[in-house]
Amino acid sequence: MKNRTSSSIPLAVQTLTKQDFTADQDVRWCPGCGDYSILAQTQRILPDLGIPKEDFVFISGIGCSSRFPYYMNTYGFHTIHGRAPTIASGVKAANPDLSVWVITGDGDALSIGGNHFIHLMRRNFDINMLLFNNRIYGLTKGQYSPTSEQGKKTYSTPMGSIDNPFNPISLALASGATFVARSLDRDPAHLRGVIKAAFEHKGTSFVEIYQNCNVYNDGAFFTYTEKETKADNTVFLEHDEPLVFGKDADKGICLNGFKPEVVSLTDGAHTPDALITHDQFAEDRTLAYFLSRMTEAPGLPHPIGIFRSVENPCYEGMMTEQINAAKEQMGEGDLEALLNAGDTWGVE
Amino acid sequence: MKKQKQLIEEATIMFASDSGGGSQIIGTQMTEASAIAGNDVATLPDYPAEIRAPAGSLAGISGFQLRFSSLTIHTPGDICDVLVAMNPAALKVNIDKLKPNGVLIVDIDNFAQRNLRLAGYNSNPLEDDSLTRFQVIPVELTRLTREALKDTDLTQREIDRCKNFYALGMVCWMYNRPMDYAFQWLKEKFATKPQYIEANTLALKAGNIYCEATEQFATSYEIKPAKFAPGKYRNIEGNMATALGLVAASQKAGLQLVYGSYPITPASTILHELARYRNFGVKTMQMEDEIAAVGVAIGAAFSGALGVTGSSGPGIALKAEAINLAMIAELPLVVCNIQRAGPSTGMPTKTEQADLLQMFYGRNGESPLPIIATSRPSDCFETVYEACRIAIKYMTPVIFMSDLYVAFGAEPWLIPKVSDLPAIDVDFPTDTDGFEPYLREEVTLARPWAIPGTPGLEHRIGGLEKADISGNVSYDPDNHEQMVHLRAEKVARIVEDIPPTEIFGESRAELLVLSWGGTYGAVRTAVEHKQAEGESVSHVHLRYLNPLPKDLGEVMKGFKRVLIPELNLGQLRQLIRAEYLIDAIGLNKIQGQPFHIFEVESKINELLRGDV
Ligand SMILES: Cc1ncc(C[n+]2csc(CCOP(=O)(O)OP(=O)(O)O)c2C)c(N)n1
Ligand code: SF4
Ligand SMILES: [Mg+2]
Numbered sequence: 017m018k019n020r021t022s023s024s025i026p027l028a029v030q031t032l033t034k035q036d037f038t039a040d041q042d043v044r045w046c047p048g049c050g051d052y053s054i055l056a057q058t059q060r061i062l063p064d065l066g067i068p069k070e071d072f073v074f075i076s077g078i079g080c081s082s083r084f085p086y087y088m089n090t091y092g093f094h095t096i097h098g099r100a101p102t103i104a105s106g107v108k109a110a111n112p113d114l115s116v117w118v119i120t121g122d123g124d125a126l127s128i129g130g131n132h133f134i135h136l137m138r139r140n141f142d143i144n145m146l147l148f149n150n151r152i153y154g155l156t157k158g159q160y161s162p163t164s165e166q167g168k169k170t171y172s173t174p175m176g177s178i179d180n181p182f183n184p185i186s187l188a189l190a191s192g193a194t195f196v197a198r199s200l201d202r203d204p205a206h207l208r209g210v211i212k213a214a215f216e217h218k219g220t221s222f223v224e225i226y227q228n229c230n231v232y233n234d235g236a237f238f239t240y241t242e243k244e245t246k247a248d249n250t251v252f253l254e255h256d257e258p259l260v261f262g263k264d265a266d267k268g269i270c271l272n273g274f275k276p277e278v279v280s281l282t283d284g285a286h287t288p289d290a291l292i293t294h295d296q297f298a299e300d301r302t303l304a305y306f307l308s309r310m311t312e313a314p315g316l317p318h319p320i321g322i323f324r325s326v327e328n329p330c331y332e333g334m335m336t337e338q339i340n341a342a343k344e345q346m347g348e349g350d351l352e353a354l355l356n357a358g359d360t361w362g363v364e
Numbered sequence: 365m366k367k368q369k370q371l372i373e374e375a376t377i378m379f380a381s382d383s384g385g386g387s388q389i390i391g392t393q394m395t396e397a398s399a400i401a402g403n404d405v406a407t408l409p410d411y412p413a414e415i416r417a418p419a420g421s422l423a424g425i426s427g428f429q430l431r432f433s434s435l436t437i438h439t440p441g442d443i444c445d446v447l448v449a450m451n452p453a454a455l456k457v458n459i460d461k462l463k464p465n466g467v468l469i470v471d472i473d474n475f476a477q478r479n480l481r482l483a484g485y486n487s488n489p490l491e492d493d494s495l496t497r498f499q500v501i502p503v504e505l506t507r508l509t510r511e512a513l514k515d516t517d518l519t520q521r522e523i524d525r526c527k528n529f530y531a532l533g534m535v536c537w538m539y540n541r542p543m544d545y546a547f548q549w550l551k552e553k554f555a556t557k558p559q560y561i562e563a564n565t566l567a568l569k570a571g572n573i574y575c576e577a578t579e580q581f582a583t584s585y586e587i588k589p590a591k592f593a594p595g596k597y598r599n600i601e602g603n604m605a606t607a608l609g610l611v612a613a614s615q616k617a618g619l620q621l622v623y624g625s626y627p628i629t630p631a632s633t634i635l636h637e638l639a640r641y642r643n644f645g646v647k648t649m650q651m652e653d654e655i656a657a658v659g660v661a662i663g664a665a666f667s668g669a670l671g672v673t674g675s676s677g678p679g680i681a682l683k684a685e686a687i688n689l690a691m692i693a694e695l696p697l698v699v700c701n702i703q704r705a706g707p708s709t710g711m712p713t714k715t716e717q718a719d720l721l722q723m724f725y726g727r728n729g730e731s732p733l734p735i736i737a738t739s740r741p742s743d744c745f746e747t748v749y750e751a752c753r754i755a756i757k758y759m760t761p762v763i764f765m766s767d768l769y770v771a772f773g774a775e776p777w778l779i780p781k782v783s784d785l786p787a788i789d790v791d792f793p794t795d796t797d798g799f800e801p802y803l804r805e806e807v808t809l810a811r812p813w814a815i816p817g818t819p820g821l822e823h824r825i826g827g828l829e830k831a832d833i834s835g836n837v838s839y840d841p842d843n844h845e846q847m848v849h850l851r852a853e854k855v856a857r858i859v860e861d862i863p864p865t866e867i868f869g870e871s872r873a874e875l876l877v878l879s880w881g882g883t884y885g886a887v888r889t890a891v892e893h894k895q896a897e898g899e900s901v902s903h904v905h906l907r908y909l910n911p912l913p914k915d916l917g918e919v920m921k922g923f924k925r926v927l928i929p930e931l932n933l934g935q936l937r938q939l940i941r942a943e944y945l946i947d948a949i950g951l952n953k954i955q956g957q958p959f960h961i962f963e964v965e966s967k968i969n970e971l972l973r974g975d976v
Binding site for chain 2: 095
């Protein structure tokens with residue numbers, strides 16, 4: 017196995033371009049699908065990450081979103097519905113030097129793969145997960161998903177869905193994820209920044225991406241992505257900055273007890289000092305969790321950006337430590353000795 | 365008093381008590397002592413379904429059957445010579461396994477009204493006539509143990525927990541077994557609790573001295589060492605041997621071993637065993653469920669490790685979709701199915717071999733997989749090693765089948781030399797010239813194992829149908845049909861690796877008994893007995909189930925009839941009938957228990973007399 021660190025990057029790596037990450041297969045998403053943008057931003061940012069192309073592995077489940085690896089000229093594995101986190105964990109466990117990415121959808125990650133999702137978050141492998149949340153099952157042609165809003169009418173819910181939706185950010189935080197972020201398919205620069213930050217974070221990085229499915233759930237996120245409404249309905253999280261938003265940066269979020277509240281910055285009653293200052297590096301995840309709940313609260317903007325980014329030991333690193341410790345204590349495994357261990361006797 | 369010493373060929377003993385009463389421990393001690401003394405041994409632990417059912421209840425009885433012999437044996441015995449029953453429930457559950465005139469040792473201190481009632485006895489069997497066909501030896505085991513340990517600092521509860529070693533001391537006397545092994549074991553086991561070493565050692569010695577002193581025990585027995593092929597031996601349990609086989613295969617192949625699992629009886633002990641081998645670089649991963657467990661093994665295989673997952677029927681059912689993914693992705697993977705009695709949760713602590721058709725057909729689409737099965741504890745090592753070898757050579761998942769009876773049973777194992785183990789060649793391509801992910805090796809049809817991290821070989825695989833050679837997604841009808849045939853052909857070609865079928869007995873005779881899996885011991889012994897009586901019967905035991913050996917059809921033609929004994933309703937029989945159009949006859953038992961030798965023998969008798 018090769019042992020590469022970012023300090024020993026071969027020169028050739030730095031000259032990679034988006035083209036190098038583009039596979040020769042035709043992209044088969046519907047025209048106008050938000051997935052195109054996510055693919056393009058990923059292909060654009062990968063050359064900047066400073067690792068050789070052959071060390072990237074993209075692993076997906078099943079869904080429109082999960083077609084993604086076929087379009088990346090890297091190692092890729094299009095697996096089975098919901099199980100990509102498990103296969104990615106195996107890839108990373110066996111070879112910690114690889115840069116492992118899970119590509120998944122809201123159904124893939126949170127319905128059939130819900131169990132694997134929470135366990136991936138808590139184990140903290142150094143794996144990056146991009147969840148394309150279109151709040152619908154795209155590939156199976158438009159049934160509601162675990163992120164669809166209650167009351168949503170789809171083919172399988174003609175009278176409206178009666179399920180309560182998941183909030184992926186809250187779920188990831190509650191499961192112990194060490195890096196949690198949200199970005200938008202229609203904000204390329206932000207998306208690239210978040211993908212890069214996810215890559216740079218050591219530990220499991222979870223990125224929810226609001227993705228438009230223009231065929232089965234068109235405009236699900238337009239309030240947060242389109243120019244007219246975006247500024248007043250989103251708040252971009254910046255570390256150590258107060259939570260300010262609005263077209264004219266005229267509104268802020270402060271905490272009233274346990275409740276985030278919108279306050280005006282122009283009425284003279286509030287100054288930026290009174291607002292919540294974002295601390296993405298806080299070890300305690302309470303603040304991040306409060307922020308994630310804003311998504312559900314009527315009248316509050318959706319936070320976009322990095323909710324949490326803390327360094328904790330990684331699963332694969334701790335595994336290696338155990339192996340090294342065992343070798344130190346017991347010596348490098350000797351097969352002949354292992355087979356002959358215990359009480360043995362000879363027969364002439 | 366003058367004691368007699370009598371030379372005998374073999375003995376079968378059953379220890380039975382409440383679970384937690386230590387039957388498994390003393391059974392294992394007696395097994396090790398007998399193996400080291402040179403006997404052939406075979407064991408059958410019988411675990412209760414409940415971990416700690418109420419003391420004295422029938423549901424909580426744990427038994428350990430042990431047979432040791434101066435001859436070569438293949439089973440733990442149909443019937444016991446000695447039963448050590450620590451309470452009425454232990455007696456009730458096991459008395460049918462004691463032969464007429466067998467020795468029954470009971471702890472009479474435990475035969476109070478309450479315990480009798482719990483065991484469902486209306487009257488005390490020690491006082492009515494129900495046990496007259498046995499040699500009953502009532503012993504005040506509880507009182508005697510307390511007496512022997514009265515000078516220790518232990519509480520009464522702790523003292524009572526030493527009763528099993530008192531009983532072991534008695535049995536050691538009966539069979540002239542040195543107790544050194546047990547002394548040593550106690551020292552290691554209780555290294556941090558010296559008071560327990562002392563107490564159990566005292567109990568052990570007291571039990572031994574008791575037999576020497578009392579007139580209840582007039583005769584002790586001696587069993588000479590068995591004749592073994594020369595070499596070095598150790599006593600081994602099936603699952604332990606399976607774990608060692610996996611480590612050996614990974615070491616010989618020069619690959620990391622990644623074992624993904626989720627606890628389930630009777631597979632868990634493979635996980636426990638492998639978890640101890642971190643110094644071999646073994647990565648055991650206890651996952652959130654069986655699907656995740658096979659998932660990490662598949663991911664590891666994609667990365668170039670030896671990926672293995674282990675479970676039992678219910679867990680294997682959950683893994684089916686992922687195994688199919690590994691099949692179409694053509695990645696090496698070893699899936700261990702340690703069978704237990706089904707269907708559904710079934711009887712988790714009982715044995716059966718009813719998952720064979722599940723392994724053949726339990727996946728959607730045309731999904732051929734090689735299947736091999738182990739036959740006995742000492743065979744697990746070689747068989748699982750072979751599973752790994754085939755998986756890597758042919759780039760395919762391989763199913764390794766074992767069962768609870770084999771997994772928990774123990775017997776002497778001739779330790780192989782590492783240098784004698786078959787080579788496992790691994791080739792990770794690096795040449796980018798003409799590389800295609802599904803370009804096949806000519807003979808084996810294996811595709812290249814190109815692993816992430818290799819410059820220039822970036823490629824994508826997945827569960828969608830592959831175009832031949834390029835591996836790109838393809839919905840082309842002809843390509844699909846061709847790929848289905850190619851995958852089947854690849855598995856079929858494994859037949860070239862299968863050695864000629866070994867026939868035990870004449871190659872032409874009246875009857876062939878054809879078996880697979882854990883029934884080996886009972887079937888082989890039954891056939892041995894019948895052959896010794898001059899009957900025209902032979903035995904073939906299959907390790908390779910898919911593909912079947914290529915000479916099997918010819919072999920079967922040498923016999924007028926074929927009998928297939930199975931612990932299911934005739935699953936191999938169905939396959940054999942379909943494949944060879946042979947009217948094979950079944951002997952089927954589905955009781956969660958292994959075959960008794962006599963059951964197979966009487967079926968052979970019936971068939972040879974022709975009165976079916
Ligand atoms: C075991 C299994 N069950 C069901 C399906 C059918 N299926 C494929 S994709 C999908 C839902 C995908 O939704 P999502 O993850 O949101 O992906 P999207 O298509 O929206 O990107 C379903 C139900 C399947 N492929 N496998
Ligand atoms: S169905 Fe929706 S999510 Fe799927 S490709 Fe089309 S637009 Fe995209
Ligand atoms: Mg979706």
